[in-house]
Amino acid sequence: MNVTKATRFGAIGIFLASAAYADGHMDAMTAEELLPLAQQEGAVTVYSFTSRIGRVEAAFEEAYPGIDLQGFDISSTEQIARLKAEAQAGVANADVIYISDVPVVLPELLETGIITPYVPPRVADRVPQEYQSPLLAQRLSTKVLMYNEAANPNGAPVDSLWDLTRDEWAARVIMVDPLQRGDYLDLMTEIVLRSDEMAQAYETEFGEAIMLDGAANAGEKFIMDLFDNDVILVSSTDDVNAAVGVIGQDNPPIGFTSYSDRRDNEDEGWALQVANSVVPAPGIIFPAILALSATPKNPAAARLVIDFLMGDETETGGPGLAPFYVAGDYVTRSDIPPHPDAVPLDEFAAWRIDPAETATIRAEIGDLILTLQ
Amino acid sequence: MSDGSISSQGRRVLFRQGTVLKIIVLALLTALIVLPLIRTVLFTLQPDTFVAWSDVLIGRLSTNLFYKPLANTLLIGVVVSTGCVLLGGFLAWLVVMTNVPYRRTIGVMATLPFMIPSFAAALAWGTLFRNDRIGGQVGWFQGLGFDVPNWLAWGIVPTLIVLTLHYFSLAFTIIAAALATVNSDLVEAAQIAGAKGRRILTGIILPVTTPALVAAGSLCFAGAVSNFATPALLGLPVRMQTLSTRLFGMIEVGQVGRGYVIGILLVLISGVFLWAGNRIVSGRRSYATITGKGGRAKRFDLRSARWPLFAIAMIILLASTVVPVIVLVASSFAPSSANLFSGWTTHYWIGTSNPSFAQGVPGIVYNADIVRALTVTLALGVAVAFTGMIVGLLASYTTARFREGWVSAAITQISFLPLLVPGIAFGAAYIAYLGAPIGPVPALYGTFALLVIAGTAYLLPFAVQTGRAVIQQVGGELEESARITGAGFVRRLAAITVPLAVRGLAAGGILIFVKIVRDLSLVVLLFTPTMPVLSVVAYRYASEGFGQFANAITVVILAISIAATLIANRLQAKSQPWLKD
Numbered sequence: 001m002n003v004t005k006a007t008r009f010g011a012i013g014i015f016l017a018s019a020a021y022a023d024g025h026m027d028a029m030t031a032e033e034l035l036p037l038a039q040q041e042g043a044v045t046v047y048s049f050t051s052r053i054g055r056v057e058a059a060f061e062e063a064y065p066g067i068d069l070q071g072f073d074i075s076s077t078e079q080i081a082r083l084k085a086e087a088q089a090g091v092a093n094a095d096v097i098y099i100s101d102v103p104v105v106l107p108e109l110l111e112t113g114i115i116t117p118y119v120p121p122r123v124a125d126r127v128p129q130e131y132q133s134p135l136l137a138q139r140l141s142t143k144v145l146m147y148n149e150a151a152n153p154n155g156a157p158v159d160s161l162w163d164l165t166r167d168e169w170a171a172r173v174i175m176v177d178p179l180q181r182g183d184y185l186d187l188m189t190e191i192v193l194r195s196d197e198m199a200q201a202y203e204t205e206f207g208e209a210i211m212l213d214g215a216a217n218a219g220e221k222f223i224m225d226l227f228d229n230d231v232i233l234v235s236s237t238d239d240v241n242a243a244v245g246v247i248g249q250d251n252p253p254i255g256f257t258s259y260s261d262r263r264d265n266e267d268e269g270w271a272l273q274v275a276n277s278v279v280p281a282p283g284i285i286f287p288a289i290l291a292l293s294a295t296p297k298n299p300a301a302a303r304l305v306i307d308f309l310m311g312d313e314t315e316t317g318g319p320g321l322a323p324f325y326v327a328g329d330y331v332t333r334s335d336i337p338p339h340p341d342a343v344p345l346d347e348f349a350a351w352r353i354d355p356a357e358t359a360t361i362r363a364e365i366g367d368l369i370l371t372l373q
Numbered sequence: 374m375s376d377g378s379i380s381s382q383g384r385r386v387l388f389r390q391g392t393v394l395k396i397i398v399l400a401l402l403t404a405l406i407v408l409p410l411i412r413t414v415l416f417t418l419q420p421d422t423f424v425a426w427s428d429v430l431i432g433r434l435s436t437n438l439f440y441k442p443l444a445n446t447l448l449i450g451v452v453v454s455t456g457c458v459l460l461g462g463f464l465a466w467l468v469v470m471t472n473v474p475y476r477r478t479i480g481v482m483a484t485l486p487f488m489i490p491s492f493a494a495a496l497a498w499g500t501l502f503r504n505d506r507i508g509g510q511v512g513w514f515q516g517l518g519f520d521v522p523n524w525l526a527w528g529i530v531p532t533l534i535v536l537t538l539h540y541f542s543l544a545f546t547i548i549a550a551a552l553a554t555v556n557s558d559l560v561e562a563a564q565i566a567g568a569k570g571r572r573i574l575t576g577i578i579l580p581v582t583t584p585a586l587v588a589a590g591s592l593c594f595a596g597a598v599s600n601f602a603t604p605a606l607l608g609l610p611v612r613m614q615t616l617s618t619r620l621f622g623m624i625e626v627g628q629v630g631r632g633y634v635i636g637i638l639l640v641l642i643s644g645v646f647l648w649a650g651n652r653i654v655s656g657r658r659s660y661a662t663i664t665g666k667g668g669r670a671k672r673f674d675l676r677s678a679r680w681p682l683f684a685i686a687m688i689i690l691l692a693s694t695v696v697p698v699i700v701l702v703a704s705s706f707a708p709s710s711a712n713l714f715s716g717w718t719t720h721y722w723i724g725t726s727n728p729s730f731a732q733g734v735p736g737i738v739y740n741a742d743i744v745r746a747l748t749v750t751l752a753l754g755v756a757v758a759f760t761g762m763i764v765g766l767l768a769s770y771t772t773a774r775f776r777e778g779w780v781s782a783a784i785t786q787i788s789f790l791p792l793l794v795p796g797i798a799f800g801a802a803y804i805a806y807l808g809a810p811i812g813p814v815p816a817l818y819g820t821f822a823l824l825v826i827a828g829t830a831y832l833l834p835f836a837v838q839t840g841r842a843v844i845q846q847v848g849g850e851l852e853e854s855a856r857i858t859g860a861g862f863v864r865r866l867a868a869i870t871v872p873l874a875v876r877g878l879a880a881g882g883i884l885i886f887v888k889i890v891r892d893l894s895l896v897v898l899l900f901t902p903t904m905p906v907l908s909v910v911a912y913r914y915a916s917e918g919f920g921q922f923a924n925a926i927t928v929v930i931l932a933i934s935i936a937a938t939l940i941a942n943r944l945q946a947k948s949q950p951w952l953k954d
Contacts, residue, residue, distance in 0.1 A: 081624070085801065085804040086818065088804070090816055091818045091819060093819060093901055171506065177609060177622065179622040179623070180621070232506065232610050233610065233612060234610060235605055363628065366628065367434055370437050370438055371433065371434055371437055373614065
């Protein structure tokens with residue numbers, strides 16, 4: 001411990017002096033050039049918002065023996081709190097940050113200089129520009145309306161989000177409390193940002209123009225009606241999945257969850273399916289970000305990990321991408337074919353969030369929901 | 374008394390009043406508890422976060438943000454603490470003062486519910502009583518054909534029941550320790566005077582155990598109002614919020630300012646209640662019950678009520694210990710949470726990594742992370758119990774012997790503070806406090822020392838409260854005579870107070886060990902990759918849908934806690950006359 005600490009203190013001085021130069025230099029290196037430097041570093045720490053980092057760890061260590069990848073599965077919200085606290089303490093434990101919650105990440109981590117963007121040069125020409133800036137998106141994840149396929153073999157039991165405000169769905173719509181999970185607050189925020197579409201869908205559904213009744217717009221009106229209709233709030237997506245998905249229910253509820261949780265249908269005895277035809281949209285699709293710590297202890301190995309997580313040159317990206325090449329996750333690399341079992345991205349009707357836009361009214365929507373509870 | 378003279382005479386006067394000791398203890402507690410909290414308060418007073426105060430207290434959001442959760446919180450605090458003192462007191466009375474059958478078994482079982490993490494008990498409740506409100510799997514009773522109403526499945530009623538069944542064993546521990554020291558002289562005198570059992574209970578035993586009853590009620594109140602897991606799991610589906618779930622939600626979505634304001638208000642409100650309790654105790658003159666003379670009184674003969682009372686005790690204890698443990702163990706073997714008692718596999722315990730099962734996570738026996746976390750957790754438990762009891766002894770000794778003056782009152786109040794601070798907020802405050810270097814002290818972020826210091830501060834209320842209940846009962850006359858014969862402070866403490874109070878101190882030490890070993894909220898922010906602890910590892914598995922691994926680890930935590938308690942009971946047996954027949 002003492003040795004480590006002494007080394008660390010000694011290293012900080014040298015490191016600070018050379019960091020800017022070394023980092024800039026490394027950004028242009030290929031994986032082959034990074035490898036010997038990374039092997040010298042010997043280890044790399046990854047904070048990941050998904051447990052699938054466990055499988056990445058095994059695959060990475062097999063691909064690059066001699067580099068110990070320490071993967072830590074920490075929720076996005078917690079990562080943000082932790083990284084801020086660590087920055088305050090002048091400690092940088094993580095080298096690589098794998099995170100969602102981008103509307104919060106941009107102001108709290110990127111603009112404060114806690115994390116820094118990195119795009120491996122190898123894949124730079126195969127990731128659309130919108131997914132490279134301000135931070136590199138590895139894939140797109142979702143929070144969408146899912147229903148029980150076994151109980152509804154002919155497709156989704158609803159065709160409009162406004163259906164969820166009807167009496168027959170009272171106390172039968174489930175989601176995670178938007179005041180406890182950031183991505184659900186993003187979903188609510190997006191509904192408000194898309195108020196014009198919501199107003200249109202209202203007219204289509206009920207055959208008359210929407211009456212706002214004191215709500216500021218159609219999106220807020222929908223949220224108020226949804227809460228009036230006794231929407232059920234739970235604390236995790238797994239609770240939603242189990243409630244909606246368990247096979248053998250006569251009259252299962254419907255709920256907002258991750259499309260990719262469909263991959264657990266077989267293991268868990270669920271029949272989750274996305275209600276993709278719902279108007280105006282079944283939910284949101286948002287990026288999962290890969291970034292470097294602004295002061296990584298293992299700068300070369302960190303870059304190597306991001307390179308690895310962006311997939312290799314085989315058809316579906318090889319072992320680095322394998323845990324994320326599942327139905328319901330959309331890899332951002334343009335040369336990787338879409339997963340055959342999922343709705344293709346261009347047919348997937350979910351709204352693409354604009355994190356900067358979301359950030360502008362997110363807190364306001366949080367307040368609205370607070371008054372409804 | 375002191376007129377400001379700086380002569381040696383004056384110094385002795387100061388010392389005799391315990392002023393030096395008081396100042397040292399106050400400084401220690403300030404450094405451990407007050408400074409980190411002040412940082413939190415200062416945070417909310419910054420120009421851009423100050424608006425959070427009006428949002429919480431007077432804005433259009435305040436009803437939902439603060440006042441409704443406040444009402445629920447107070448209801449929980451009052452009902453749970455009352456229930457705990459009644460249940461814990463009843464069981465303690467049975468075990469210590471009566472001839473109820475199987476006293477030993479009742480005594481051991483009554484300490485167990487507190488070792489079961491409250492979230493496990495809440496999950497167990499759901500497994501049994503969950504109705505079809507949120508769809509998916511229904512609970513056992515609904516499955517048997519009963520129509521479980523919403524009020525019994527979700528919300529305030531189950532929260533009250535689960536929390537009472539969780540915290541009553543805390544009350545039991547404290548009250549039993551106090552009852553065991555009731556001086557036989559008093560009871561015998563009453564018996565000779567012809568007083569009946571009820572008269573002795575209300576006239577002697579209740580009055581002399583008042584400090585323990587108030588301490589127990591206070592601890593249960595503070596624990597119940599800051600508990601997060603139970604109201605979060607059972608209240609959310611009917612949108613019941615408490616201040617702690619509100620605080621957590623606010624911090625989760627990045628509204629840290631509002632979260633801290635709610636946290637500060639939670640501290641203040643609980644503080645008012647505890648201050649009132651403290652006033653009741655310090656208004657009385659003396660609670661000394663262990664004096665230089667006296668022995669054990671005869672037990673009350675329950676006669677025909679022996680077995681009925683035994684049955685009542687066992688119903689309470691089975692509901693609070695055996696049932697949740699069975700559910701916990703079963704769910705560490707069941708691959709699908711939907712079918713708790715079928716298709717069992719030992720994979721989650723002893724399976725090797727298999728890519729097609731649980732995403733390749735090996736059973737906990739083969740998982741290097743978990744083995745390392747176990748080592749760190751045990752070391753942390755021992756270290757925090759040790760440092761906690763040292764600081765707790767100093768603080769409780771000081772306030773018990775030198776009760777007068779504002780410094781003592783301040784020590785008492787400060788030592789209570791951490792109870793009212795939700796662990797996650799305390800952890801955040803500590804990272805801000807000791808995370809960065811302070812003068813010559815290096816940044817402690819990510820070190821074992823930070824975990825120990827924060828854990829010691831966070832659990833100090835338990836050390837101080839249990840220590841105080843015991844020390845107040847060690848008569849000052851024994852120490853007085855030692856001082857007359859020339860023994861110094863340390864000598865008196867080591868030769869008289871500690872040996873006489875060792876039972877209460879050990880009980881406090883065990884409480885602390887168990888609490889830190891299964892604590893989640895405090896360490897969830899303090900843990901770092903190099904310092905993993907079991908509860909955080911379990912939490913990470915649970916939040917990623919690997920409930921079985923989480924439950925298996927929880928079973929390990931439970932086993933450690935129960936073993937600790939049993940070993941401690943065995944070590945104490947020689948000095949536990951109330952368990953002898």
